[in-house]
Structures are given as structure tokens and as C-alpha cells.
Amino acid sequence: MRVQDVMSRGIRTVSPSTPAEDAWTLMRMKEIHHLVVTEGKSLAGILSDRDAGGRRGAALRKDRTVDDLMTREVVTVPPETPLRKAANLMRGRSIGCLVVVDDHRAVGIVTVADLLSLIGRGAERPVAKTKRWTLKHRTPHRKKTHPTGMW
Numbered sequence: 001m002r003v004q005d006v007m008s009r010g011i012r013t014v015s016p017s018t019p020a021e022d023a024w025t026l027m028r029m030k031e032i033h034h035l036v037v038t039e040g041k042s043l044a045g046i047l048s049d050r051d052a053g054g055r056r057g058a059a060l061r062k063d064r065t066v067d068d069l070m071t072r073e074v075v076t077v078p079p080e081t082p083l084r085k086a087a088n089l090m091r092g093r094s095i096g097c098l099v100v101v102d103d104h105r106a107v108g109i110v111t112v113a114d115l116l117s118l119i120g121r122g123a124e125r126p127v128a129k130t131k132r133w134t135l136k137h138r139t140p141h142r143k144k145t146h147p148t149g150m151w
Helices: 020-030 083-093 112-121
Strands: 034-039 042-048 097-102 105-111
Touching: 020 034, 034 105, 042 097, 083 097, 083 112, 105 112
Parallel strands: none
Antiparallel strands: 034 042, 097 105
């Protein structure tokens, strides 16, 4: 399975000059945890709910812009990336999402929630069909004669 099969295509973007409180409100309204930060058509960074301080981060967001809080080093992958490689990349860097880029343009995002949803649906690597074994021998019957002698 590839990243393009599970990525969220309708990504939400904001500019670096957007007030941090407005970005936080957008994340809460759309029930998302990551916003892709773009400057023109180029990728400038990513803002996660953790970067914005979470629910109790109002003091952190006050009088600040997205540019002040965003992560500039965005990890990107092409749509053809295998899911296993994407999951290992996220786990190895301890990050919550990957931005999917095609021709230097953000086309989607893959999050930990997308991968967990995939596992929850039961979509995993197909298991090779195994041959079903049938019992080809029979157990012997009891002897009809009783043994003589002492036991």
C-alpha cells in the first residue's frame, strides 16, 4: 500500500503572517491537528496543535503569528512512498505527520491518525493462503478383548 492510498487530500493551509489564535481556531473548527504553512506556492512549514500550545496555550498564542510557532523543517514524501517507509520515518523522527508533495506542491498529508485508522479497519498486508490440512489417518479402535493377567 502506498501513501497516496491513505493520505488526506483536502489539506488546510495558512500563511506565515496568520495570527496564531486564528490558526488555532481553524484547527478546532475543522477538527484537525496540523496546518500546512505555505508562502505563495512554496512550502514554508507546518503548524501542529502542539506547536500552538494545545488547549491551554492561549498565553503562548497571544500576539503571535504562525511564523513564530511553526516548524520550518517539514518532512515530505512523494505519493508513491510505501506506507511502511512512511510509518518508520514518522516513528524514527517522532513526528505526527508527513506532507505529501508532488512536483514541489503539497497534495496531501499523512498523519498518525490515518495510519491508526488503516490498522483499525483491518487493512494490512495480504496473508498468503495456506493449504488446509485434513486428517488422513484414523485412530485405532479399542481392542475387543480384555488383557489377562495382573496390571
